[in-house]
Amino acid sequence: AAIMSKVNLSVDPCDNFFRFACDGWINNNPIPEDMPSYGVYPWLRHNVDLKLKALLEKSISRRRDIEAIQKAKILYSSCMNEKAIEKADAKPLLRVLRHSPFRWPVLEANIGPEGVWSERKFSLMQTLATFRGQYSNSVFIRLYVSPDDKESNEHILKLDQATLSLAVREDYLDNSTEAKSYRDALYKFMVDTAVLLGANSSRAEHDMKSVLRLETKIAEIMIPHENRTSEAMYNKMNISELSTMIPQFDWLGYIKKVIDARLYPHLKDIGPSENVVVRVPQYFKDLFRILGSERKKTIANYLVWRMVYSRIPNLSRRFQYRWLEFSRVIQGTTTLLPQWDKCVNFIESALPYVAGKMFVDVHFQEDKKEMMEELIEGVRWAFIDMLEKENEWMDTGTKKKAKEK
Known part of the structure; x- marks a missing residue:
């Protein structure tokens, strides 16, 4: 049915x-008004979120709930306190922006003397590492740990290009009416966000124009999706070799500051001989060529913009309604995501294992697991049968390896 x-x-x-x-x-x-697209998977996701919402809204039981679940419920409750969020307005973010390396040049002295940006004290490596380590904001560089593509039983550090403010690289480069409207919307959104945080409007217009120009240059050098093949993106070398290839950046210092030794104890004493996979070497060469000729103030403005941009969902309604104007142009959404939906997504992102445990403990169905295992086993045997009876282009040795895999 x-x-x-x-x-x-x-x-x-x-x-x-x-x-x-x-x-x-x-x-x-x-399509829901708060979503740019819709399908079976978002529908399923929404139903899971509703079930998780009900679990997070249950009162805390010191006897029944383990500490992690208690913390998840407290965090969800805090996220749902819209009255406190409105009262705080931009104050929590402004407190962050008063501290190095989060000072935003566009705000000038409007944030107070303790928040004034200093070119002399600005360090690209320190800023990138702090943003990535403390706020999970990957700007210019994406650093992560995952299985080695050619030795899947080993984990390795990987370096890749990061994302942009707009989701699609081509929207910075195309001259279509649609792409231009996206760039215009982004520029106005950057200016208005800075002004909402206290910047002078003419200064914001000038500075954000430079920021958008820089981001467009970054978009130009990014490796497009069609060129990101598995072979092209597998460039294994040690950190010393990477530093020789791109000497403008302290790679070892950056990696040491970002990597959490508690999560990856084997990387505690990381040194120049540590292997990394550099997925986009040409991008990094071009990146530091661009940054080397760019004003430090523009770089700092861009870095802090990306951090501010990621924090807008946590701010008061005046910021979120301005984001909605931007989103209406970029994605076609016409309403804000309900607060409960946003908070459930936040818990799932911040505490994925806790959210998973809460859901599985109540809603996991053992018979569904057995059904899927049976289905997967059927697919596996059908594949092996196809290898043996229908495949003619593999030699015997390759077929044997395919079966083992």
């Missing part, structure tokens, strides 16, 4: 299989 409700039996599948298979679901599930 669930499957039949999603199809349109009045359409001949031979004429239009998509309409036959999907019309029922599309007609019964319009």
